[in-house]
Amino acid sequence: MNIQLHLGDCLEVMRSMPDKSVDAVITDPPYGLGGNVVHYGNCPAYENKYTWDNAIPTDEYFYEIFRASKNQLIFGGNYFPILWKKPSRGFIFWDKIQCSKNHADGELIWTSFDKNAKQYRYCFSGNRYGWEDSILGVGKPSNRVHPTQKPVDLLAKILMDYTHEGDTILDPFMGSGTTGVACVQTGRNFIGIEIDPTYFAIAEKRINDARQHVRLPFEEFSNDRA
Numbered sequence: 685m686n687i688q689l690h691l692g693d694c695l696e697v698m699r700s701m702p703d704k705s706v707d708a709v710i711t712d713p714p715y716g717l718g719g720n721v722v723h724y725g726n727c728p729a730y731e732n733k734y735t736w737d738n739a740i741p742t743d744e745y746f747y748e749i750f751r752a753s754k755n756q757l758i759f760g761g762n763y764f765p766i767l768w769k770k771p772s773r774g775f776i777f778w779d780k781i782q783c784s785k786n787h788a789d790g791e792l793i794w795t796s797f798d799k800n801a802k803q804y805r806y807c808f809s810g811n812r813y814g815w816e817d818s819i820l821g822v823g824k825p826s827n828r829v830h831p832t833q834k835p836v837d838l839l840a841k842i843l844m845d846y847t848h849e850g851d852t853i854l855d856p857f858m859g860s861g862t863t864g865v866a867c868v869q870t871g872r873n874f875i876g877i878e879i880d881p882t883y884f885a886i887a888e889k890r891i892n893d894a895r896q897h898v899r900l901p902f903e904e905f906s907n908d909r910a
Contacts, residue, residue, distance in 0.1 A: 686852070686873040687864065687891065691884045694856035694877040698748035706875060707851035709749050710842070710863050712759035712834060716740040740764055745856070753854060757846060759834065761794025774799040778838065781807035781816060797846060804842070808835045829860050829886055839866035847872060861887025868894040 690697045716739050746766045749756060761767050761775070776793035787809055805816040812819060813835065839862055847853065849871040855863040858876035860883055867874035868891060876891070878884040 685868070685871065687868070687895075688875045689858075689864075689884070689888055689891070690875070690877045691879070691881060692877065693879055695745055695748060697877050698745075698752050698854075698856060701752040701854075703751055704754050705852075706753045706854040708755045708757065708847050709753040709854045709856065710757045710839070711749070711855045711857050712832060712859065713741050713745070713764070713857045714739070715760045715763040715832075741857075749854075749856060755846075756794075756796045757842065758794045759791060761792045764794075767794045770794075770796070772796065773801070775801045776842070777801070777803045779803055779805040780809060781805055781819070782809050793842075795846070799846075802845075804838060806835060806838045806841075808838070833860050834862050836862055836865050836869070839863055840870050843867065843870045843872060858887050859883050861890045864891040865894045868898055 740763060743766045746764065749758075757776070758764070758767065761772070772794050774795040774797035776795060778791045778793060780787065780790050782789050807813050807816070807819050815837070843853070843866055850873070852873040852875065853863065853867050854875045854877075856877045858864065858878040861876060861878075864874045864876045864887060866872075874891075876887060878887055
């Protein structure tokens with residue numbers, strides 16, 4: 685398995701990548717919500733202030749995503765006007781099975797796949813999380829370290845449904861590294877890019893930890909901190 689982690693601006697890194705060199709981009713770009721991301725409950729992700737979500741990425745970032753990848757799955761697809769110009773038959777709706785009125789009921793994921801629209805029902809709200817038929821209930825503290833961190837189980841299921849083992853997956857807005865962890869668990873190659881050194885370190889550790897818990901042949905693991 686080939687894993688490459690880059691600390692830096694994803695626009696610059698993607699510019700160096702050949703056309704259609706990755707099988708899929710799976711990413712969760714900033715939505716431009718600023719301080720409107722709901723801070724509810726006792727969660728490590730809410731301990732520090734942040735400014736990275738004050739604006740959405742410019743269209744140039746999306747042009748590079750489309751150029752460098754064969755397919756794309758983009759969380760928060762309703763927040764990015766450039767995606768509205770590209771009709772998607774294969775939209776995904778993530779039903780979060782919310783137990784709190786303080787959070788959205790779900791999230792839209794724009795995809796380039798020519799497939800029927802699909803829904804995933806997975807609870808990830810504070811201290812209540814799990815698949816619909818196996819929600820663990822309340823009482824466990826949230827372990828999220830990023831305000832918009834997605835559940836590994838959900839990412840792994842999406843990877844298995846939309847990509848193949850051995851595919852190369854790019855996440856240009858890596859954050860805390862959830863996509864990379866899911867790639868390790870499902871046997872996908874991974875390229876992750878993150879501009880924030882703190883989140884990069886968290887992602888690096890989470891992905892390294894995941895590698896220690898799977899029995900897969902690893903050919904290469906490299907970090908680019910330039």
